[in-house]
Amino acid sequence: MRQGGCTARVSPAPPSHRTPGDTHAPTPARGRRLRTGLSATALAAVALGGLLQPAQAAGEPGPADGGPRHDKSLQQQLDRLVAQDDGPPGVIALLTRDGRTQVYTAGVGDIATGRPPRPDDHMRIASIAKAFSGAVALQLVDQGRLSLDDTIGELLPDQPAAWPAVTLRQLLQHTSGLPDYSAAPRFLELVGADPRHVFDPRTLLDFVAEEPLLFRPGALYEYSxxxxxxxALIAEAVTGRRYEDLLEDLVHGPLGLRRTSLPLGYRLPKPYLHGYDVAPPAEPEDVSEEFGVSGIWASGGIISTPKELGAFIRAYGGPAMLSEKTRKEQLTFRPGDSSEPAGPGTNAAGLAIFQYTTRCGVLYGHTGNFPGYTQLAATTPDGTRSLTFSINAQTSKSNKPALLARLRTVQEDFACALLKGR
Incomplete structure (x- = not known):
């Protein structure tokens, strides 16, 4: 039996990172002064800084060069997580500290073969794709092509008459009031009939074109x-270029993300971390390629790997990617507003990034969930340390809240390990 485009047991609404769309021809780039480009040296240091170091067996001494030991208690937490009746079949966490990466895994990345998750496995990063759209937009702000105060009315004049006052800043911080197209009845109907339905990602907002704003822009927070x-449409409008090409030129290329992509189909490049629908007492069902991602596009369609996700978040959440002025805007947080699902500790919302205040300190990052996957990527503010935490099952506040609570506890313990000694 299927519900809402996914197997029964998966939430009827498509993943909480749903969407793309508009067919309007791009408008000419605006004539603002261009800033000099990114520091290639700084970005390369962030991207290449995670020399992978396999996690050692519990109880063994640390590496001869003085690197961190494998933490037995962290490994036990992962083992317990996958041992839960409704837990994920597998989990992989990468802890990168000052250029060295420890890999922790438990369970399996593929039930059929029994192999463990691996740092170079492709996987759906879900709503962490929103941080990538933030990286594109904020670099265009740095280049003078965009302003955070630019509005939909100025840049996307063919969008609904109720939306013109919404600013880029409000879109990036989820205070726009735009209704969520991925909850629209017609969108859900199409996905329910064919989970691999091919959407034109540039027309996704048409599903809510007749709806008013949910609230006055800037007044409230509503993850949409x-x-x-x-x-993404605004980035295309001011550059006259496809969003996919902007991603390559501004993010993937400079960071050396060769295994990171934004497809429109349902296939995952091999090898990949298999994602499962877990609903005991039934056996886990592989849903890795159950859904097409044309219907989530810039909001959740990116495929990456644990290793490359760490390189991205160190650059985007650290100081290497953006000017000091733009980064100050990026890191202006709204206390209490969380990512979806919530990350470890207390959450606060910035511009396409979240602050996670744990008992051991602060991290910047993003989370995401999609059928078969739940993701966290976070970095220290200086961009020298990062945590990526991936499980191959979906959990959110509306889908397995108890598992999410347990997951956030484990993630906070990994965050404390990351922050230790700072």
Whole structure:
């Protein structure tokens, strides 16, 4: 039996990172002064800094060069997580500290073969794709092509008449009031009939074109997949270029992310971390390629690997990618507003990034969930340390809240390990 485009047991609404869309021809780039480009040296240091170091067996001494030991208690937490009746079949966490990466795994990345998750496995990063759209937009702000105060009315004049006052800043911080197209009845109907339905990602906002704003822009916080679709369309409008090409030129290329992509189909490049629908007492069902991602596009369609996700978040959450002025805007947080699902500790919302205040300190990052996957990527503010934490099952506040609570506890313990000694 299937519900809402996914197997029964998966939430009827498509993943909480849903969306893309608009067919309007791009408008000419605006004539603002261009800033000099990114520091290639700084970005390369962030991207290449994670020399992978396998996690050692519990109880063994640390590496001869004085690197961190494998933490037995962290490994036990992962083992217990996958041993839960409704837990994920597998988990992989990468702890990168000052250029060295420890890999922790438990369970399996593929039930059929029994192999463990691996740092170079492709996987759906879900709503962490929103941080990538933030990286594109904020670099265009740095280049003078965009302003955070630019509005939908100025840049996307063919969008609904109720939306013109919404600013880029509000879209990036989920305070726009745009209704979420991925919750629209017609969108759900199409996905329910065919989970691999091919959407034109540039027309996704048409599903809510007749709906009013949910609230006055800037007044409230409401996590919406429509926001990042609009961000991508704005980036296309001011550059006259496809969003996919902007991603390559501004993010993937400079960071050396060769295994990171934004497809429109349902296939995953091999090898990949298999994602499962877990609903005991039934056996886990492989849903890795159950859904097409044309319907989530800039809001959740990116495929990456644990290793490359760490390189991205160190650059985007650290100081290497953006000017000091733009980064100050990026890191202006709204206390209490969380990513979806919530990350470890207390959450606060910035511009396409979240602050996670744990008992051991602060991290910047993003989370995401999609059928078969739940993701966290976070970095220290200086961009020298990062944590990526991936499980191959979906959990959110509306889908397995107890598992999410346990997951956040384990993630906070990994965050404390990351922050230790700072």
């Amino acid at each position: 997949n429509s926001d990042n679709i609009a961000v």
